[in-house]
Amino acid sequence: MEPYWNTFWGNPSSSQNRSGIKAAALVSLAREQLASTLKIPAESVIFTSGATEANNLALIGYARALADIKGKRGHVITLTTEHHSVLDPLRQLKLEGFRVSELNPGKDGLIDIRAVNEAFEDDTFLLSIMLANNEIGVIQPIQELSNLCHSKGAILHSDIVQAYGHMRLDLYSLGIDFATISAHKMYGPKGIGALIMKSKLPIMPLQWGGGQEKGLRPGSLPVPLIAGFAKAAQLAIGDLDMREQRLMFLRDKLLEGLRNKLPELIVNGSMKRRLAHNLNITIPGIKGNRLHRLLRLRVLCSSGSACANGMPSHVLLSLGRTLDEASSSLRLSLGRNTSEEDINRAILLISKTVSEIKYI
Numbered sequence: 001m002e003p004y005w006n007t008f009w010g011n012p013s014s015s016q017n018r019s020g021i022k023a024a025a026l027v028s029l030a031r032e033q034l035a036s037t038l039k040i041p042a043e044s045v046i047f048t049s050g051a052t053e054a055n056n057l058a059l060i061g062y063a064r065a066l067a068d069i070k071g072k073r074g075h076v077i078t079l080t081t082e083h084h085s086v087l088d089p090l091r092q093l094k095l096e097g098f099r100v101s102e103l104n105p106g107k108d109g110l111i112d113i114r115a116v117n118e119a120f121e122d123d124t125f126l127l128s129i130m131l132a133n134n135e136i137g138v139i140q141p142i143q144e145l146s147n148l149c150h151s152k153g154a155i156l157h158s159d160i161v162q163a164y165g166h167m168r169l170d171l172y173s174l175g176i177d178f179a180t181i182s183a184h185k186m187y188g189p190k191g192i193g194a195l196i197m198k199s200k201l202p203i204m205p206l207q208w209g210g211g212q213e214k215g216l217r218p219g220s221l222p223v224p225l226i227a228g229f230a231k232a233a234q235l236a237i238g239d240l241d242m243r244e245q246r247l248m249f250l251r252d253k254l255l256e257g258l259r260n261k262l263p264e265l266i267v268n269g270s271m272k273r274r275l276a277h278n279l280n281i282t283i284p285g286i287k288g289n290r291l292h293r294l295l296r297l298r299v300l301c302s303s304g305s306a307c308a309n310g311m312p313s314h315v316l317l318s319l320g321r322t323l324d325e326a327s328s329s330l331r332l333s334l335g336r337n338t339s340e341e342d343i344n345r346a347i348l349l350i351s352k353t354v355s356e357i358k359y360i
């Protein structure tokens, strides 16, 4: 990223000068590099400021465009465990006259295909279901969902932010029509993401201006962030298999160690269909605010999503956890730099903190 902050600072939309041409060439290369990691054509990549914007653009932009063509507002299906950047735009669509069904997944966080099938209505035009959940890491049966969706004449949007760079993906063979990605979930910079869209799908922009990104996301492109995004994607795909194998081993060791010390703990979400680096547990019977206040100084973890402003996790509540259980939950994410020593320390510190709280 560094040369594009300091030396080659041209605007890729300024095609009349050399520095603009150089910046445009870098953006074009980055677009191709990103596309090749997902096995899609480069023209499918629409850069945005992140996943929140890409989710808004896909859901609102597609729904409004289709309503314009058909002259009526139809029905959308999603899950209660989606990220707020999917749930909130869909709630906005509700205010505009669309109908939205939010389905509850099973206790393991996975949606039953039959429940989705039953939720389809004559005018269901869109299904939005994330590939991997950001809090509990469960991996939804996306291919089956896309088959179902297409057989009903609807399309599938999937927020794949948490899966991209963490599992092997072939977007089009999964049958995803709109996908959302973000750089900072794969060690890239914050402030850059993309909407991946199949050509020929109708979509309306949510803002207007200089016509960049096919007019869907006008505004000067942040070249250094785009360079960082493409590099992060290449690095993440490059060490994906080894990294995830190592992290699954460490994650399982973490769970085993915690279970030995805290046999009462509950695992949130399926362990079978789950991202390798994610663990989410509830420690019943203790006050969540105490747990998190003490742990804050010892282990970097949270009870839910960073986008939930400290509120009890809507994902855990959807799985049937009580408010108290949701707040005494720990979302533990392992990463490229996590070592075996970190895991041993985390087991020790978490179990020590829980016993301190029990005996206070």
Ligand SMILES: Cc1ncc(COP(=O)(O)O)c(C=O)c1O
Residues within 6 Å of the ligand: 049, 050, 051, 052, 053, 083, 085, 130, 133, 134, 159, 161, 162, 182, 183, 191, 192, 193, 306, 307
């Ligand atoms: C599943 C999911 N979707 C969307 C987002 C929002 O991403 P961004 O920060 O790029 O807007 C996040 C990140 O918190 C996420 O985990």
